[in-house]
Amino acid sequence: MTTTNSFSLQIRDDNVGVITMDIAGESMNVLKAAFADEISQLLSDIKANSQLKGLVFISGKPDSFIAGADISMLDGCKTAEEAQAIGRMGQQMFDQLEQLPIPLVAAIHGPCLGGGLELAMACHARVATSDSKTVLGLPEVQLGLLPGSGGTQRLPKLVGLQKALDMILTGKQLRAAQAKKAGLVDEVVPNSILLDAAVKLALKGKPKREPVKLNLVGKVLERTPFGRNILFSQARKQTLSKTQGNYPAPLKILDVIKTGVDSGMQAGLAAEAKAFGELCMTKESAALRSLFFATTQMKKETGAGETKPNKVRKAAVLGGGLMGGGIANVTATKAGIAVRIKDINEQGISNALKYSYSLLEKKFNRRFISKAEMQKQLLLITGTTDYSGFHDADIVVEAVFEDLALKQQMVADIEQHCSENTIFASNTSSLPIKQIAAKAQRPENVIGLHYFSPVDKMPLVEVIAHEGTSAQTIATTVAFARKQGKTPIVVKDGAGFYVNRILALYMNEAANVLLEGEPVEKIDKALVKFGFPVGPVTLLDEVGIDVGAKISPILTQELGERFSAPAAFDKLLADGRKGKKSEKGFYRYGKTAKKGKKQVDDSVYSVLGVTPAPRLNSDEISSRCVVQMLNEAVRCLEEGIIASARDGDIGAIFGIGFPPFLGGPFRYIDQLGADKLVAQLRNLESRFGSRFAPAHLLVQMAEQQQRFYP
Ligand code: NAD
Numbered sequence: 001m002t003t004t005n006s007f008s009l010q011i012r013d014d015n016v017g018v019i020t021m022d023i024a025g026e027s028m029n030v031l032k033a034a035f036a037d038e039i040s041q042l043l044s045d046i047k048a049n050s051q052l053k054g055l056v057f058i059s060g061k062p063d064s065f066i067a068g069a070d071i072s073m074l075d076g077c078k079t080a081e082e083a084q085a086i087g088r089m090g091q092q093m094f095d096q097l098e099q100l101p102i103p104l105v106a107a108i109h110g111p112c113l114g115g116g117l118e119l120a121m122a123c124h125a126r127v128a129t130s131d132s133k134t135v136l137g138l139p140e141v142q143l144g145l146l147p148g149s150g151g152t153q154r155l156p157k158l159v160g161l162q163k164a165l166d167m168i169l170t171g172k173q174l175r176a177a178q179a180k181k182a183g184l185v186d187e188v189v190p191n192s193i194l195l196d197a198a199v200k201l202a203l204k205g206k207p208k209r210e211p212v213k214l215n216l217v218g219k220v221l222e223r224t225p226f227g228r229n230i231l232f233s234q235a236r237k238q239t240l241s242k243t244q245g246n247y248p249a250p251l252k253i254l255d256v257i258k259t260g261v262d263s264g265m266q267a268g269l270a271a272e273a274k275a276f277g278e279l280c281m282t283k284e285s286a287a288l289r290s291l292f293f294a295t296t297q298m299k300k301e302t303g304a305g306e307t308k309p310n311k312v313r314k315a316a317v318l319g320g321g322l323m324g325g326g327i328a329n330v331t332a333t334k335a336g337i338a339v340r341i342k343d344i345n346e347q348g349i350s351n352a353l354k355y356s357y358s359l360l361e362k363k364f365n366r367r368f369i370s371k372a373e374m375q376k377q378l379l380l381i382t383g384t385t386d387y388s389g390f391h392d393a394d395i396v397v398e399a400v401f402e403d404l405a406l407k408q409q410m411v412a413d414i415e416q417h418c419s420e421n422t423i424f425a426s427n428t429s430s431l432p433i434k435q436i437a438a439k440a441q442r443p444e445n446v447i448g449l450h451y452f453s454p455v456d457k458m459p460l461v462e463v464i465a466h467e468g469t470s471a472q473t474i475a476t477t478v479a480f481a482r483k484q485g486k487t488p489i490v491v492k493d494g495a496g497f498y499v500n501r502i503l504a505l506y507m508n509e510a511a512n513v514l515l516e517g518e519p520v521e522k523i524d525k526a527l528v529k530f531g532f533p534v535g536p537v538t539l540l541d542e543v544g545i546d547v548g549a550k551i552s553p554i555l556t557q558e559l560g561e562r563f564s565a566p567a568a569f570d571k572l573l574a575d576g577r578k579g580k581k582s583e584k585g586f587y588r589y590g591k592t593a594k595k596g597k598k599q600v601d602d603s604v605y606s607v608l609g610v611t612p613a614p615r616l617n618s619d620e621i622s623s624r625c626v627v628q629m630l631n632e633a634v635r636c637l638e639e640g641i642i643a644s645a646r647d648g649d650i651g652a653i654f655g656i657g658f659p660p661f662l663g664g665p666f667r668y669i670d671q672l673g674a675d676k677l678v679a680q681l682r683n684l685e686s687r688f689g690s691r692f693a694p695a696h697l698l699v700q701m702a703e704q705q706q707r708f709y710p
Contacts, residue, residue: 002045004038008060009045015053016199017046022060029061031069031115033086036093043096054202055100057123058107058195063133065108066116071143071289074280084277090115090149091269094122103206107198109191112136113173118147121154124206126184127198128176129191132373136184137173143292144285144661146253148276153260153268159183160212161222161261165235168257169250177367183212225262232258244529246661249279283671287663290709291653294646295487302478303463303490304471309479310421316340316393318410320352320383323427324399326455327484329356331397332380333456335483340382340389349383356381359456387417395423395480397449402428402550407436415441423473425449429500429547430554433493434466444470447477450497451486452655453543460654461486466493487654489647495558496551498633498642499655502665504555504563505691506629507548510536511566512688513621517613520586520600526621531659536625537586538598541579545572562691568608575607627680629658631695633665638697645708666708675702 002009006023019042023029046052059065069090077083097104097119106112106120108128117136120126128134138147138155146152147168156164159182166172176188186207189197201207214222221227232254239250252275260268279285302309312335317328320343331339333356343349360374369377382389390396396418398410407426414424424446426436437446448464461481465474474490481488491498510523514537524535540548548565555563572585579585587593588601605612616624633648642648649664662668669677678694685692694702701707 002042004041006035007038007042009042011049011052012199014199014203015051016202017052017055018195019055019057020060021057021066027061028064028067028111029059029116030067031090031119033073033089036089039093039096046100052102054103054105056105056107056195056198056202057119058198059110061110064110065112066119067111068114068116068139071292074289077280080277080281083280084273087148087273087276090118091273094118094150098122103202105198105202107194108136108185109134109194114138114140114147115149118149118151118154121158122150125186125201127187127189127194127201128179128185129194130176130188131191132175132369134176135173136179137171138168139171139173141169141249141253142171142288144247144249144282144288145279146249146256146272146276148272150269150272152253152256152272153265156257156261160214160218161228161231162218165257168253169235169239175368181367228261244531246531246659247284248282249285252279284661287661287667290663290667291649291660294650298487298650299482302475303488304474304478307471307475309475310394310472312337312394312476312480312483314338314340314393315480316342316390316396318342318396318398319400320348321399322453323451323455325352325355326453327397327399327427327451328352328381329359329456330484330486332356333360333377334485335480336380337483338380340384340393342384342387342390344385346385349385353381353383387413390417391419393418393422395425395477397425397427399427402430404431404435407431408439411436411440411446421445423447423477425477427451430496430551432466432495433464437466437468443468445473447473448493448497449477449481452499458655459487460499460651461488462497462499462651463488463490464493464497465490487650489651490643492641494639494641496555498636498648498651500551501555501559501636501641502629502632502652503656504551505632506625507536507540508563508565509625509628511569513616513624515566515568515608515610517610518616518621519612519614520604522614523621526618527625529618530622530626531661533657541585541587544579544581545569545585546578549573571607571609572604577604577607623680624684627677627684630665630669630677631681631698634669634695634698638695670707670709674698674706678702
């Protein structure tokens with residue numbers, strides 16, 4: 001038996017060697033630079049043993065194969081060449097494995113991502129467990145990078161060019177059944193027989209790889225130079241329209257894969273290492289990596305210092321509407337916690353149940369979950385029109401109508417029907433939590449837990465503690481949200497909390513620009529080009545013009561005139577325009593809309609009393625809206641609404657879709673320079689008035705030439 005720090009090699013009686021990887025002190029295996037030497041040592045022992053018939057590579061961790069490479073090693077790189085050398089080292093390590101004369105089989109259970117999948121692809125065959133924890137993918141693009149250890153070259157050979165492009169350009173992860181269908185794994189087995197199956201496969205010898213099965217169109221597109229040119233130019237076009245040219249990594253990925261396909265593996269690997277080095281040095285990758293570190297760091301925080309969360313065994317939701325249905329869904333499907341929904345009528349419950357059913361059915365149809373998993377998750381959600389089954393709920397999330405008296409009544413009901421430790425978490429979007437807790441007998445149990453719509457997709461929640469909320473309630477709520485797959489930020493109680501507050505000013509400015517005569521689609525395009533997933537006018541149609549109109553006076557009263565929505569907007573509501581839900585808004589919906597094309601409903605201009613007359617360019621439009629968001633984010637930090645610039649960045653990216661490649665409002669201000677932003681705000685203030693007055697903290701930072709991050 002050979003052992004190194006992270007690997008051990010054990011030879012079985014049937015002369016199959018089992019390499020077990022187990023990094024001490026870590027819950028998951030991650031690839032580190034030091035492995036190159038360890039693997040070399042292992043390989044020299046393997047080569048010296050002429051009896052060996054095959055090898056199996058398996059993880060010693062209970063639930064992870066290899067979750068990726070340790071990207072913190074990139075932060076030490078000062079030049080592209082240094083980063084390129086790291087890529088090269090990985091490539092060489094995996095080349096050595098691939099060139100072994102005996103078969104090497106990867107036995108995969110748990111996440112097999114990034115460098116982990118690159119290692120598995122260098123093996124001669126792969127067996128994966130059918131467990132839901134087993135996922136395979138190359139997520140490097142999400143960090144502004146590309147798979148730098150042969151992944152861009154080996155994946156197309158295994159799954160075909162189109163599938164490989166899709167996986168590497170999006171970073172999407174496949175479950176074992178999907179990976180088998182794609183040709184990425186050879187067998188899918190239960191975890192209990194993983195090792196046996198891998199050994200059997202190793203004893204069969206190196207498998208002969210047939211070319212990927214393709215239909216006629218696929219063959220033309222992938223196997224002829226003419227077809228490939230079309231394929232790559234289409235992929236480039238789609239990528240540019242999706243990224244607006246803001247992300248360099250996808251374009252490099254296309255170039256590198258094309259080099260490999262056109263000029264062979266060696267040329268492809270050289271291009272891969274070079275591009276990897278260059279991407280490491282981009283500001284986009286630096287921002288995306290910092291975001292990754294920030295979220296990893298946040299996962300370790302309880303939100304309440306040393307206080308440990310209580311276990312949530314059962315949850316309940318009040319209101320089975322749009323939000324309640326979504327909250328129940330993530331509680332059952334992500335957290336695996338039983339959840340009871342109460343609504344005032346059967347319809348509310350049946351809507352919520354149908355909602356979860358339709359989401360799960362989609363996952364089942366895409367082979368993401370089995371029928372048994374789908375049924376198990378559905379059984380976790382039950383409904384009631386009274387409080388039966390509430391007595392043992394550890395947390396109740398309230399998502400009834402936005403009405404203070406109703407929410408206070410809900411607090412009283414829960415205090416009556418649940419235990420004295422049950423947490424009451426309100427999903428209010430605008431009411432201060434302190435008011436909801438005002439009549440509570442146990443205000444320490446009352447907290448805000450603000451989700452974003454659609455709940456199953458939006459990653460952020462704001463956890464809002466009022467002054468009397470206990471540390472225990474905060475810690476348990478944060479842990480509960482995390483189990484639901486959310487990224488929680490703890491914010492201070494105050495109108496609009498953080499996310500809606502910075503969003504409101506940004507939307508208001510878009511409205512001002514519109515009323516000055518800029519066309520709707522031009523405003524939306526400008527902000528999509530800037531990097532937002534949708535433009536502000538589209539967003540207003542989605543959220544509901546009536547919802548915006550309801551929140552605006554609350555924010556104006558609590559925070560000042562800069563929040564008051566332009567008066568002309570009342571005309572929209574008077575005209576019955578609530579946005580998408582009423583099929584009447586800024587854009588056309590329903591029967592008046594053309595399929596597949598978003599069209600502005602031109603009658604909106606006459607309702608607002610404006611004549612479209614474009615004067616501003618795209619950058620002028622986007623910067624006017626964005627600086628409002630940046631300035632308000634700084635005010636929130638100044639007032640302690642958010643605890644740190646990091647929380648503000650995470651909140652804006654995960655709650656609103658602030659462009660991740662900019663790293664969030666605070667990292668972006670650092671990039672712009674506080675002094676430049678102040679100058680820009682002062683200039684706008686002189687033209688448009690006090691709504692552009694720079695935040696005190698920003699002015700102070702500009703004067704002292706400070707940054708939010710070191
Ligand atoms: P909704 O109208 O879709 O659903 C509300 C549900 O509550 C309805 O099914 C209704 O029957 C039920 N209900 C009313 N009174 C009840 C009672 N006494 N007991 C049990 N159920 C009751 O509303 P929604 O959009 O889901 O919003 C719910 C809450 O979430 C509001 O406070 C809203 O401000 C907040 N919120 C909404 C969004 C959003 O995008 N819609 C985002 C964040 C927060």
